[in-house]
Amino acid sequence: MKNLESLYGDTLNLDKLFSYCPGCGHGIVTRLVAETIESFGIRERSVSVVGIGCGGFSHHYMEIDAIEAMHGRSPSVAVGYKTAMPENIVFTYQGDGDMGAIGLSDLLHAANKGMPITCLMINNSLFGMTGGQMSPTSLDGQVTTTTPNGRDVVQHGFPLRVPELLRDMAGVKFLARESVADMKSVRHAAKSIQKAFDCQIKGLGFSFIEIIVPCPTGLNMKVKESYEWCADQALEYFKPQIFKDEME
Amino acid sequence: MSGETLFLKNSETFAESMVRCGVRYHFAYPITPATEVMNRSAVILPEYGGRMVQMESELAVANALAGCACTGKLGATSTSGPGMALMQETVSFMAAGELPCIMLDAMRVGPGDGDIVGAQSDYYLATRGGGHGDYRVIVLAPDSGQEIVDIMPDAVRLAYTYRTPVLFVIDGVTVQMTESAVFPETNNYAEEYDTSSWSFTGTKDHDKRFLLTGSYSHTQGEEMNDRLRKKYTQIVTQEQRWEEEALEDTEVLVVAFGIHGRMARDLVSRMRAQGKKVGCIRPITLWPFPDNAFEDLPTSIKSVLVVEMNHGQMVDDVRLALNGRLPVHFLGKTGGDMPMCTLAEMEAKANSLLED
Numbered sequence A: 001m002k003n004l005e006s007l008y009g010d011t012l013n014l015d016k017l018f019s020y021c022p023g024c025g026h027g028i029v030t031r032l033v034a035e036t037i038e039s040f041g042i043r044e045r046s047v048s049v050v051g052i053g054c055g056g057f058s059h060h061y062m063e064i065d066a067i068e069a070m071h072g073r074s075p076s077v078a079v080g081y082k083t084a085m086p087e088n089i090v091f092t093y094q095g096d097g098d099m100g101a102i103g104l105s106d107l108l109h110a111a112n113k114g115m116p117i118t119c120l121m122i123n124n125s126l127f128g129m130t131g132g133q134m135s136p137t138s139l140d141g142q143v144t145t146t147t148p149n150g151r152d153v154v155q156h157g158f159p160l161r162v163p164e165l166l167r168d169m170a171g172v173k174f175l176a177r178e179s180v181a182d183m184k185s186v187r188h189a190a191k192s193i194q195k196a197f198d199c200q201i202k203g204l205g206f207s208f209i210e211i212i213v214p215c216p217t218g219l220n221m222k223v224k225e226s227y228e229w230c231a232d233q234a235l236e237y238f239k240p241q242i243f244k245d246e247m248e
Numbered sequence B: 001m002s003g004e005t006l007f008l009k010n011s012e013t014f015a016e017s018m019v020r021c022g023v024r025y026h027f028a029y030p031i032t033p034a035t036e037v038m039n040r041s042a043v044i045l046p047e048y049g050g051r052m053v054q055m056e057s058e059l060a061v062a063n064a065l066a067g068c069a070c071t072g073k074l075g076a077t078s079t080s081g082p083g084m085a086l087m088q089e090t091v092s093f094m095a096a097g098e099l100p101c102i103m104l105d106a107m108r109v110g111p112g113d114g115d116i117v118g119a120q121s122d123y124y125l126a127t128r129g130g131g132h133g134d135y136r137v138i139v140l141a142p143d144s145g146q147e148i149v150d151i152m153p154d155a156v157r158l159a160y161t162y163r164t165p166v167l168f169v170i171d172g173v174t175v176q177m178t179e180s181a182v183f184p185e186t187n188n189y190a191e192e193y194d195t196s197s198w199s200f201t202g203t204k205d206h207d208k209r210f211l212l213t214g215s216y217s218h219t220q221g222e223e224m225n226d227r228l229r230k231k232y233t234q235i236v237t238q239e240q241r242w243e244e245e246a247l248e249d250t251e252v253l254v255v256a257f258g259i260h261g262r263m264a265r266d267l268v269s270r271m272r273a274q275g276k277k278v279g280c281i282r283p284i285t286l287w288p289f290p291d292n293a294f295e296d297l298p299t300s301i302k303s304v305l306v307v308e309m310n311h312g313q314m315v316d317d318v319r320l321a322l323n324g325r326l327p328v329h330f331l332g333k334t335g336g337d338m339p340m341c342t343l344a345e346m347e348a349k350a351n352s353l354l355e356d
Helices: A004-008 A025-040 A054-061 A074-084 A096-102 A104-113 A162-166 A183-201 A223-237 B010-020 B035-048 B058-070 B081-097 B123-127 B145-161 B172-176 B218-238 B258-273 B314-322 B343-355
Strands: A046-050 A065-068 A089-095 A118-123 A172-179 A206-212 A241-245 B004-009 B025-028 B051-054 B075-079 B101-109 B115-118 B138-140 B165-171 B178-183 B242-245 B252-255 B278-283 B285-287 B303-308 B328-332
Touching: A004 A025, A025 A054, A025 A089, A025 A118, A025 A183, A025 A206, A046 A054, A046 A074, A054 A065, A054 A089, A074 A089, A074 A096, A074 A104, A074 A118, A074 B025, A074 B051, A074 B058, A089 A096, A089 A183, A096 A104, A096 A118, A096 A162, A104 A118, A104 A162, A104 A206, A104 B058, A118 A183, A162 A172, A162 A206, A162 A241, A172 A183, A172 A223, A183 A206, A206 A223, B004 B010, B010 B025, B010 B035, B010 B075, B010 B101, B010 B145, B010 B165, B010 B172, B010 B178, B025 B035, B025 B058, B035 B051, B058 B075, B058 B081, B058 B101, B075 B081, B081 B101, B081 B123, B081 B165, B081 B218, B101 B145, B101 B172, B115 B172, B123 B165, B123 B285, B138 B145, B145 B165, B145 B178, B165 B172, B165 B258, B172 B258, B242 B258, B252 B258, B252 B343, B258 B278, B258 B303, B258 B343, B303 B314, B303 B343, B314 B328, B328 B343
Parallel strands: A046 A065, A046 A089, A089 A118, A118 A206, A172 A206, B025 B051, B025 B075, B075 B101, B101 B165, B138 B165, B252 B278, B252 B303, B303 B328
Antiparallel strands: A172 A241, B004 B178, B101 B115, B138 B285, B242 B278
C-alpha cells in the first residue's frame, strides 16, 4: 500500500509540524520543491538559501542543508556558495517582499551572471509575516495594512512584474510564472519547477520561477475566497507563462 | 629567511599573500584605495584554481562571501570605508553564524564619500563590531607589506580556530606604498582545518544542518550571545598582539598603529639618539586591543601620546587600558595633501611633553 513516505521519499519531512497558516500557498510550493529534489535524486547535494519572511520556514520541511540569509540577499549568498561548491544544487526560496523589494538588485545581478542557480519567488502580493503590508507586487487597489484605502498606483507605483525584468538576460535559461490557484495550475507549476532544477543540474544557466500564491491571513479572506481572488484577480495581472525555455 | 622577494604595492602584496595562504575565492567591488587587490587576485587566483568574483555592490560582495564561507572554504574581500559600511549587516550575520573569512578595509578619509587619500578613520567601525548586535571581529593592523605577509598565516588560523571574520585595517598610505616583501613558501593553511563539523555541504556528509542566526525561541538569541561572549573572552585572553620599543626608563610613551606606528619607531630611534627618553607601543591587534601592553608599564612614564590619522578614535581604547593611571595626549590629522602627522610634528609634540 502506498503511504505518504513512499510517495515523497526522504526529502519531505512529514514529522515537522507546519508553521504555515491554513490554506497558505507556501505549503503547496514547498511540497512541489521537495518532490522535485526527490525525483532527481539530488537531496544529499541540495542546499536551500531561504529569505526572511514566511518562505524562510520552507527548509524546515525538507531534509536538506539550508542557509537562512539576511533579508533579500539569498541570490548573492547562492552565488558565493555555488562559486565555492559548484557540484551542489543551490536554490533560493524567497517571498515577493524579500526578493522583489529589498532584494531586487541581488536577484537581477545573480540572474545576469547566468550562473547555474535556481531562484524561486513565491508571490503572495504582500508582506505576510509582518502582517499584510503592501509589497511591490500588491495589486492596484489592493487593501493592505499600509494601504488601508487600497494601493494607489500614483502614490505607490505599479505592481512589479519581476520575471519580465529578467527576460532579456542571456544568462537566464529558464524563466516562468506559475501559480497554485487551482489543480491544473499546480500541475503546471510542478513541471516548471522540475525544469528549473533540471536547468541547474545540466549547468545551463540561471533559472527563475515566480509562483503566484494566496495568503488568506494577509488578505484577510477565507481560504476558498483567497484562492478565488488569486485565480481571478492576481492572475489577471500576473499572467502565468513560460517566458524562456532554453533547455536544449 | 628563504623565500621569494617581491617589490609590490602593498595592496598587491595583500592579494599575493592571501592567495598563497589559501584564499581561493575573492569577492570584491572596485573602490579606491583597495582596487589593486582585486586587480591582482583576478590575475593570480585562476593559477591556484580559484576565482575573483566581481559583484555589483558591497552588499552583494559580503553576502557572496558568506555563501562561500558556508561551504567551509576560505573566501576574502577587500574594500574601503564606504564599502565596509555597506557590508556591516552581513559582517554581523557572519559573526553570528560563526563563518570564517578574511576582509580588508583599506582606510580612506570619511565620513560620507570623504576623500580617497589614506586615513585611519574606520577604527571605531572595525573595533566595535560595526553592524547591529553585540559582537566583535578580530582586527589586524599590519604596518608594512612584510607584516601583511608575516601575519597572513595567523589570520587564517584565527579565522578558522575561532570561526570568525578576520578584518585587516590598513591605512590607505600603507596600502598604496610600494616596497619589498619576502614571501615564504606557499602553503594552503586553510586546507589544514577540518570544517566538516559545521559546514553546510549537503546531507551526503551529515544529517540536515541549517545556518540560523535568528531565533525561533527567545532562549536561542540568548544562547547565541552567550556562546559568542565565551569565544570573545577567549580571544581577548589569548590573541592580543603588539610591538613595543624602548619602554625601559621611557618618560613619554607614544602609541600608534599602522603607518603612524611605523613612524613612531623612527621617532623613538631619532629621539633616543638625542638622549631623549621616548618609547612606543604599536598595537597589531586593534580588537582585541592589547590592554596587556599597558599593564606593567615602567614608573618612569610621565605621559602618553596617541597619534592617529583621524581626530581621535584609538585614543579611547588607550584611555580605557590605562584607566586614569597616566595623562593621555592626542595628535591627529585626517585628509589633505599630507593626510597624516609628520615626523617633525610628532617630535615637536613629544618634546613639549618631555618638557612638561
